[in-house]
Amino acid sequence: MITVENLTKRYGQFTAVDDISFEVQPGSVVGFLGPNGAGKSTAMRMMTGLTPPTSGRSTILGRDYHALPNPARHVGVMLDAAAQHPGRTGKEVLHLVGMTIGVPKTRVDQALDVVGLTPAEAKRRVRNYSLGMRQRLGLAGALMGDPQVLILDEPANGLDPQGIHWMRQLLRAYADQGGTVLLSSHLLHEVQIIADELVMIGRGRIVAQGSKAELLGAGGTRVHSLDNDALANALQAKGFEVSGDRSGILVKASPEEVGRAALDAQIVLTELHTAGSEGLEQLFLSLTAADSREPQAA
Ligand SMILES: Nc1ncnc2c1ncn2[C@@H]1O[C@H](COP(=O)(O)OP(=O)(O)O)[C@@H](O)[C@H]1O
Numbered sequence: 168m169i170t171v172e173n174l175t176k177r178y179g180q181f182t183a184v185d186d187i188s189f190e191v192q193p194g195s196v197v198g199f200l201g202p203n204g205a206g207k208s209t210a211m212r213m214m215t216g217l218t219p220p221t222s223g224r225s226t227i228l229g230r231d232y233h234a235l236p237n238p239a240r241h242v243g244v245m246l247d248a249a250a251q252h253p254g255r256t257g258k259e260v261l262h263l264v265g266m267t268i269g270v271p272k273t274r275v276d277q278a279l280d281v282v283g284l285t286p287a288e289a290k291r292r293v294r295n296y297s298l299g300m301r302q303r304l305g306l307a308g309a310l311m312g313d314p315q316v317l318i319l320d321e322p323a324n325g326l327d328p329q330g331i332h333w334m335r336q337l338l339r340a341y342a343d344q345g346g347t348v349l350l351s352s353h354l355l356h357e358v359q360i361i362a363d364e365l366v367m368i369g370r371g372r373i374v375a376q377g378s379k380a381e382l383l384g385a386g387g388t389r390v391h392s393l394d395n396d397a398l399a400n401a402l403q404a405k406g407f408e409v410s411g412d413r414s415g416i417l418v419k420a421s422p423e424e425v426g427r428a429a430l431d432a433q434i435v436l437t438e439l440h441t442a443g444s445e446g447l448e449q450l451f452l453s454l455t456a457a458d459s460r461e462p463q464a465a
């Protein structure tokens with residue numbers, strides 16, 4: 168369990184993190200989403216005791232990070248995968264982690280296995296690793312202490328689609344066993360695949376938060392039926408906002424509400440689903456476009 172309460176960080180006049188509050192429950196993966204410069208890393212540094220907050224607080228398993236005895240046994244942290252020592256081999260990096268936090272040497276091979284780094288890769292120096300391999304190594308380091316909580320800053324950076332798929336499986340399994348996961352990303356698609364819940368941040372402030380289903384639902388429902396005109400009328404009669412084109416109807420309502428309206432009007436549906444990523448994408452863009460501090464790449 169992670170709790171963040173009114174967490175704020177100011178650098179002089181500049182507010183990097185502005186009064187954010189959220190929780191991450193055991194058994195869930197929360198995606199911390201926002202454009203570059205939004206304040207994700209700063210927030211995560213405060214949560215893991217690397218930067219003191221200006222005000223507010225965060226706790227892990229009910230305690231301040233610094234109050235945890237041997238924190239790495241409780242919370243696995245990966246903040247900057249690119250920062251690992253380039254001259255050491257992957258295996259050496261993990262040995263050092265193991266020694267620092269006091270876990271047996273056998274954990275190293277287990278952790279390497281979990282993140283899919285082969286023995287040959289583990290013997291290579293980190294300077295020769297791809298970014299994706301560094302991410303795997305960073306994750307292995309975070310897992311060394313067998314923690315109940317993971318805090319991962321942009322862990323999918325540099326992973327190819329297969330790597331992202333792999334990470335999703337890994338984090339899903341970890342959460343299903345009761346683990347608590349907070350991960351950040353500046354890419355909606357990545358978090359959307361991996362997370363159960365989203366906390367969207369722009370310019371240091373939370374601009375939206377909720378379950379992925381709720382936020383996806385905010386984009387509405389796409390529906391197709393044997394009589395779209397009649398369905399549109401039935402939906403409007405119930406007060407739902409409707410827009411339509413040849414490919415169907417887009418409704419500001421949940422799939423269940425649309426399904427019930429169709430049932431009441433005795434109209435056969437041929438397609439019914441949340442507007443899905445189009446909806447969340449629009450939300451993300453509209454919520455963060457104005458809040459982005461850096462020019463968006465073309
Ligand atoms: N030590 C610092 N001093 C001054 N400004 C900082 C410092 N660290 C971060 N910032 C600023 O805070 C903002 C948020 O940065 P960051 O947390 O790294 O965002 P994100 O991880 O979402 O990309 C940025 O504008 C960044 O320049």
Ligand SMILES: [Mg+2]
Pocket residue numbers: 207208209320
């Ligand atoms: Mg960052």
